[in-house]
Amino acid sequence: NAGVTQTPKFRVLKTGQSMTLLCAQDMNHEYMYWYRQDPGMGLRLIHYSVGEGTTAKGEVPDGYNVSRLKKQNFLLGLESAAPSQTSVYFCASSYSSGTDTQYFGPGTRLTVL
Amino acid sequence: AQSVTQPDIHITVSEGASLELRCNYSYGATPYLFWYVQSPGQGLQLLLKYFSGDTLVQGIKGFEAEFKRSQSSFNLRKPSVHWSDAAEYFCAVGPVLIQGAQKLVFGQGTRLTINP
Numbered sequence: 001n002a003g004v005t006q007t008p009k010f011r012v013l014k015t016g017q018s019m020t021l022l023c024a025q026d027m028n029h030e031y032m033y034w035y036r037q038d039p040g041m042g043l044r045l046i047h048y049s050v051g052e053g054t055t056a057k058g059e060v061p062d063g064y065n066v067s068r069l070k071k072q073n074f075l076l077g078l079e080s081a082a083p084s085q086t087s088v089y090f091c092a093s094s095y096s097s098g099t100d101t102q103y104f105g106p107g108t109r110l111t112v113l
Numbered sequence: 114a115q116s117v118t119q120p121d122i123h124i125t126v127s128e129g130a131s132l133e134l135r136c137n138y139s140y141g142a143t144p145y146l147f148w149y150v151q152s153p154g155q156g157l158q159l160l161l162k163y164f165s166g167d168t169l170v171q172g173i174k175g176f177e178a179e180f181k182r183s184q185s186s187f188n189l190r191k192p193s194v195h196w197s198d199a200a201e202y203f204c205a206v207g208p209v210l211i212q213g214a215q216k217l218v219f220g221q222g223t224r225l226t227i228n229p
């Protein structure tokens with residue numbers, strides 16, 4: 001039981017490049033989330049999903065897209081990376097509602113030059 | 114607006130000393146409250162949560178937190194810290210309605226340093 005895994009762990013991009021972050025969970029959770037963590041700002045919700053085939057915007061969705069084609073996977077895409085997207089990205093999942101315990105992945109550290 | 118505030122950005126305590134991390138929330142009803150810990154280079158792990166019942170909640174790793182409605186607080190405590198407790202601690206409150214769905218809102222975090 002791996003829990004929540006994230007790929008890759010580290011990435012450096014140049015401005016304008018694109019990339020996809022992959023999150024996978026093996027707990028059969030319905031809800032999945034993408035957060036970004038910046039110094040002094042805590043965790044901010046980018047996008048989330050309440051089930052396979054569904055996605056919705058969170059607090060800071062601009063510049064990101066997501067997809068949930070399979071229940072266990074939640075992808076976060078950056079179409080044209082900007083330096084402001086330099087951050088640590090965390091994926092999380094929970095069994096059902098937004099107040100259930102969320103289980104977090106180890107994070108992806110992204111630097112955009 | 115529903116929110117959570119952790120007033121202390123950084124706290125340093127000596128190993129073996131007691132610890133209290135503060136969390137204040139703004140919420141219209143009885144909230145769900147959580148404390149998460151993030152060890153260096155790791156994701157967040159749930160320490161404990163409160164949603165009803167006994168206002169003193171026990172968690173993992175010897176932590177406890179007390180819900181005080183009159184003070185809108187949910188402070189985290191530990192009687193004697195260990196060097197391995199050095200981490201960042203996040204308080205969270207919910208459910209908060211964001212874009213039509215219920216979510217958690219996280220505080221800014223408190224970084225805990227342990228002196229040997």
